[in-house]
Amino acid sequence: MASALFILNGPNLNRLGTREPDVYGHTTLGDIERMCRETAEDIGFDIEFRQTNFEGMLVDWIQEAGDVAQGLIINPAAYTHTSVAIRDAITTADIPTVEVHLSNIHARDAFRHHSYVSPVAYGVICGFGATGYRLAIEALSEVIRA
Numbered sequence: 001m002a003s004a005l006f007i008l009n010g011p012n013l014n015r016l017g018t019r020e021p022d023v024y025g026h027t028t029l030g031d032i033e034r035m036c037r038e039t040a041e042d043i044g045f046d047i048e049f050r051q052t053n054f055e056g057m058l059v060d061w062i063q064e065a066g067d068v069a070q071g072l073i074i075n076p077a078a079y080t081h082t083s084v085a086i087r088d089a090i091t092t093a094d095i096p097t098v099e100v101h102l103s104n105i106h107a108r109d110a111f112r113h114h115s116y117v118s119p120v121a122y123g124v125i126c127g128f129g130a131t132g133y134r135l136a137i138e139a140l141s142e143v144i145r146a
């Protein structure tokens with residue numbers, strides 16, 4: 001069976017492509033999912049791609065990823081800057097995790113400069129828009145295969 005990656009997306013990312021195109025571009029989350037599926041298929045990984053606006057749902061899905069997946073890619077969106085629960089879930093899942101952000105959070109408001117997730121992530125990619133998800137899949141596949 002192919003290795004599985006969970007790709008989880010947090011609050012408001014379902015609105016991508018419809019508002020704030022100056023910050024987040026015109027790409028929709030559906031476009032990003034299609035790109036992730038193509039990338040993963042090319043390198044022989046299955047993906048589970050999900051979005052929720054609820055913190056507890058993200059915690060449940062991270063726990064599920066820890067049980068069934070080989071790696072996790074997560075854009076926790078605003079919860080990046082607030083959620084100890086998501087950080088704890090990632091620590092407990094104990095699978096290599098890449099934190100992804102479309103925008104460069106360090107070039108934005110000061111409150112976005114701190115991430116609760118980064119210290120427990122294997123790596124962090126930010127500022128490359130949707131391309132960051134593709135880079136995360138490629139990087140994570142190398143970590144898992146190493």
Ligand code: CA2
Nearest residue numbers: 012013015016019077078101102103112
């Ligand atoms: O740059 C990223 O990917 C973020 O995780 C996006 C979050 C933000 O809170 C983080 O600081 C950085 C916000 C996602 C909101 O997405 C929207 C999409 C379209 C229109 C409005 C919001």
